[in-house]
Amino acid sequence: MLEISVIIPVYNAAEFLEKSVQSALQFKEVKEVILVEDKSTDNSLEICKRLADQNLKVLLFQHADKENHGAGASRNLGIEKSTGNFITFLDADDYYLPNRFDGEKEIFADSKVQGVFGAIGIEYLTEKGKQEFQSKFSDTSLTTVNYSAEGREVFKGLLGLTTKTFGTFFHLNALTIRRSAIEASNLKFNKTLRVHQDSDFIIKLAYHCYLKSGIIDQPVAIRGIHDDNRITKIVKYSHQYKQRQLLFWKSLYDWARDQKIPSEFKEKIYLRYKSFDLSQKTGAIKYYNIFIEALKNPNILKTQYRFNYQKSMK
Structure with a gap:
């Protein structure tokens, strides 16, 4: 029961x-x-x-x-x-x-x-x-x-x-x-x-x-x-919205680094975290848009923008 x-x-x-x-x-x-x-x-x-x-x-x-x-x-x-x-x-x-x-x-x-x-x-x-x-x-x-x-x-x-x-x-x-x-x-x-x-x-x-x-x-x-x-x-896409999303995905990112989970999961969490991280920085709109696109196609980061996300997850 x-x-x-x-x-x-x-x-x-x-x-x-x-x-x-x-x-x-x-x-x-x-x-x-x-x-x-x-x-x-x-x-x-x-x-x-x-x-x-x-x-x-x-x-x-x-x-x-x-x-x-x-x-x-x-x-x-x-x-x-x-x-x-x-x-x-x-x-x-x-x-x-x-x-x-x-x-x-x-x-x-x-x-x-x-x-x-x-x-x-x-x-x-x-x-x-x-x-x-x-x-x-x-x-x-x-x-x-x-x-x-x-x-x-x-x-x-x-x-x-x-x-x-x-x-x-x-x-x-x-x-x-x-x-x-x-x-x-x-x-x-x-x-x-x-x-x-x-x-x-x-x-x-x-x-x-x-x-x-x-x-x-x-x-x-x-x-x-x-x-x-x-x-x-919270107004969507406002500074407050992005800040709270950043804290949320940072929490998951920190957790994912400590877990022995498949790389595809770690990669997705990291990309979401990094997209909001970059969106908070002055002059980072270009890179924010890059990471949004990377959520759909992670290979973008491995080729066109040469971002070594695998190293960051170690």
């Missing part, structure tokens, strides 16, 4: 938190809902305490210094405190749907499967949030992948190395992982990343663990879109 620990990092989510927690408590498979309160400036902490007092399954934790450490560090603390044999995540302004674990019940009967992912939908909670979201992410009512996949195909798909277009990153809200898989890989969220730490974790997880798609044609969770969603505040 699935015994699931649901980990919810909490920061300034007072308006949405109770619905989020209740959506997780509806499942008999949920052993505990772990709230990691990250020094909110609203009354989220008070709501966390009330929810924990009302239900023994709801457990409340804070960082040792009671300071703000970000979602990555909060999820790491949640994993550390969890006791279920399966781990899931939920953002404090999102919620699970009744079919959240329908795919997992069957798929995890296969012992080789270490993680299952599905699709999530969106709900517009404010008009401003809707306008900001739609201006940046058109036609994305369902965050999912384009076809069923498992094993190495998932990792390759996330890096854009499959023969078919894999699709968007799947969301943490729709991911369920065996605790044993996380422990065996010693995988943690990069706490230095204030954004994209979820995508960073997912790509590394897909390499270390055997993942399989579950329900991908309908949502199993809902993402709330409102005025304060961080991802919609």
Whole structure:
């Protein structure tokens, strides 16, 4: 039987938190809902305490210094405190749907499967949030992948190395992982990343663990879109956007250098990292464009521009 620990990092989510927690408590498979309160400036902490007092399954934790450490560090603390044999995540302004674990019940009967992912939908909670979201992410009512996949195909798909277009990153809200898989890989969220730490974790997880798609044609969770969603505040291709992408791909690049993974994967990660690295430098637009082209054809760097990327990966 699935015994699931649901980990919810909490920061300034007072308006949405109770619905989020209740959506997780509806499942008999949920052993505990772990709230990691990250020094909110609203009354989220008070709501966390009330929810924990009302239900023994709801457990409340804070960082040792009671300071703000970000979602990555909060999820790491949640994993550390969890006791279920399966781990899931939920953002404090999102919620699970009744079919959240329908795919997992069957798929995890296969012992080789270490993680299952599905699709999530969106709900517009404010008009401003809707306008900001739609201006940046058109036609994305369902965050999912384009076809069923498992094993190495998932990792390759996330890096854009499959023969078919894999699709968007799947969301943490729709991911369920065996605790044993996380422990065996010693995988943690990069706490230095204030954004994209979820995508960073997912790509590394897909390499270390055997993942399989579950329900991908309908949502199993809902993402709330409102005025304060961080991802919609960043103008695409702006300096801030490129800086955050640089930090994200630098994290993967550092990880890839330490892993004995095939060179085609290392190469793709390095090229993505270097493209954003060069885009940050004054007068580097020409080279930025070169690297964007190199993502499509890595041989460009070996011939026309004589860039020894293999040396840099040693």
